[in-house]
Amino acid sequence: MTEPLFYDVLRQGLWISAIISLPILSVALIAGVTVGLFQALTSVQEMTLTFVPKLGAIVAVFWVTMNFMTETLVAFFTDRLVPLIAGG
Template sequence: MSEGDILDLMREMLWTTLIMASPILMVALVVGVVIGLLQALTSVQEMTLTFVPKLAAIAVTFWITMGTTGRLLVEFYQLRILSLVAGG
C-alpha cells in the first residue's frame, strides 16, 4: 500500500465522518442559536434551558439518522477496509 493509497483512505474516512456528523452538528447549532436568541429576548439566563432542549434535539436527530449513518459506515467498511485487508 503506497502513501497515495493511505492518503486516499484517510480522505475518504474524514469525508465519511463529516457526512455522518453533519446532521447532528447542524441541529445542535440551530437549536443553540434559537435558544440563545430566546434567552436574549427574555433575559432568562438558565443553564438547563440551553442544555436540555439541545440534548433532546441531538438525541432525536441521532435516532432519525441512525439507519443512514449505520448503512454509510457499513458500506465504507465493506468497500474500502475489507478490500484492503483482503489485499485488493
C-alpha cells in the first residue's frame, strides 16, 4: 500500500464518519438549543430537563438512520477496504 493510497482511504473513512454522525449531532444541537431556550424563558433550571429530551431525540434519530449508517459502512468496507486487504 502506497502512502497516497493510505491517505486517500483515511480521508474517505473520515468523511464517511462525518456523514454518518451528522444527523445525530445536528438533532442533539437542535434539541439542546430548544431546551436551553425553554429553560431561559421559563427560568426552570432542572438538570434532567436538558438530558432526557436530548437523549430521546438522539435515540429516535439513531433508530431512523440506523439503516443508512449500516449500509454506508458496509459499502465502504466491501468496496474499499476488502479489496485492499485482499491485495487488489
